Amino acid sequence: MAEMDTSSGGGHKKGPGVKKGKKLSTRVDLTPMVDLGFLLLTFFVFTTTMSQSTAMNMNEPKDEKDKEMKVKNSGAMTILLGKANQVYYYYGQLDPNTVSEQFKSTTFKDIRKLILEKKNGTPIDDLMFIIKSDKNSTFKNAIDILDEMTISAIPPGHYAEVDMTPVEEMLIQQTETANGIK
Amino acid sequence: MTAMCDVAFLLLSFFILATKQKPPEVLAVKTPSSVSSKAAPDKSILITLTKEGKVFLMLGDDTKKAAIIDDVNKTRNLQLTPDELARLKKAEYIGVPFNMLKSYLGASSEIPATTLPGIPVDTANNQLTDWIRSVTNVYAGEDQRKLQEMLLVKGDGEALYPLFKNIKSAFKANEIFKFRIVTEGESVPIGSELYKTGKSKEN
Numbered sequence: 001m002a003e004m005d006t007s008s009g010g011g012h013k014k015g016p017g018v019k020k021g022k023k024l025s026t027r028v029d030l031t032p033m034v035d036l037g038f039l040l041l042t043f044f045v046f047t048t049t050m051s052q053s054t055a056m057n058m059n060e061p062k063d064e065k066d067k068e069m070k071v072k073n074s075g076a077m078t079i080l081l082g083k084a085n086q087v088y089y090y091y092g093q094l095d096p097n098t099v100s101e102q103f104k105s106t107t108f109k110d111i112r113k114l115i116l117e118k119k120n121g122t123p124i125d126d127l128m129f130i131i132k133s134d135k136n137s138t139f140k141n142a143i144d145i146l147d148e149m150t151i152s153a154i155p156p157g158h159y160a161e162v163d164m165t166p167v168e169e170m171l172i173q174q175t176e177t178a179n180g181i182k
Numbered sequence: 183m184t185a186m187c188d189v190a191f192l193l194l195s196f197f198i199l200a201t202k203q204k205p206p207e208v209l210a211v212k213t214p215s216s217v218s219s220k221a222a223p224d225k226s227i228l229i230t231l232t233k234e235g236k237v238f239l240m241l242g243d244d245t246k247k248a249a250i251i252d253d254v255n256k257t258r259n260l261q262l263t264p265d266e267l268a269r270l271k272k273a274e275y276i277g278v279p280f281n282m283l284k285s286y287l288g289a290s291s292e293i294p295a296t297t298l299p300g301i302p303v304d305t306a307n308n309q310l311t312d313w314i315r316s317v318t319n320v321y322a323g324e325d326q327r328k329l330q331e332m333l334l335v336k337g338d339g340e341a342l343y344p345l346f347k348n349i350k351s352a353f354k355a356n357e358i359f360k361f362r363i364v365t366e367g368e369s370v371p372i373g374s375e376l377y378k379t380g381k382s383k384e385n
Contacts, residue, residue, distance in 0.1 A: 030183040033187055040194050044197045054366070055223070055364055057362055058335075060360070062359060134343070135342070138339060139231065139340070142343050153375035
């Protein structure tokens, strides 16, 4: 680094009682600058790799009325998405007599455990997750639940998005009013 | 110390210059996250769904953009003048219904994206179907897998689900069953099934 000559040029001598001014070094301490440099460097390295947006595949089934899939009641779990990130679910088919026991509400945080329980407790050939999104649910909910399927490694073809029935819509509405979800 | 400082700043300036600057987004959209690790392609036919529920279309493939717009003009009988067509081809995004295209293109000053009504996608009048039909018409002789990889839907997490369903039905109406959704990358949760198998999303 460049240095400056700070010694006084003239041969001005001070008297014996006067203390000599200590010569101060002009070298700048570079440590903070290096620190800052590396800090910024790490910041840029991290942010550039993180902000990469990814693409998730979506496979839609063909609408074929005559080719409806039969699902075993024992292997089916229906997941319903409601408003305010609420999740509802039931196993098998809704039975009018036991609806109140079958129809349960949960959250996105707990659904992973339930999905896994169902997956582990069912022969893989019978397993089927039926996903139904309410008109008040959001795009994020729909993507999140598909992501949950991937996270729990549910093989493709063992989950499907289906339209909601009026009965289910009503049940969601009832539960929402009961739980005070707006 | 001086050498270290030099190296640090050299690397720093390299990274700053080497990073591709994100193009300024006209439509602010906060996408949901997924564990998918595949990067979204740069060149795409992008359908954006905003928080307010408006649908915009961006034709990112410059080689086909003009042909798609010409095709829409022909199939929907829009009767746009060559001047209006040229202006539409230059537009970065399309966010107005067909009946408003003429007045939109005739406007003297550029209308900000936030005030545009978006492409109607409701069940009775799903104009996105027409746009996608033209896209499939133009890409008819091309590699269909390539087209599938280019079809992207980018939605705001807070947009309501029925709108997304309408977009899906616009694809379905054109016999497109595979498309992709733009998401924010997310790490696989530790201890989950996917984490154990160590397999990235490939389905």
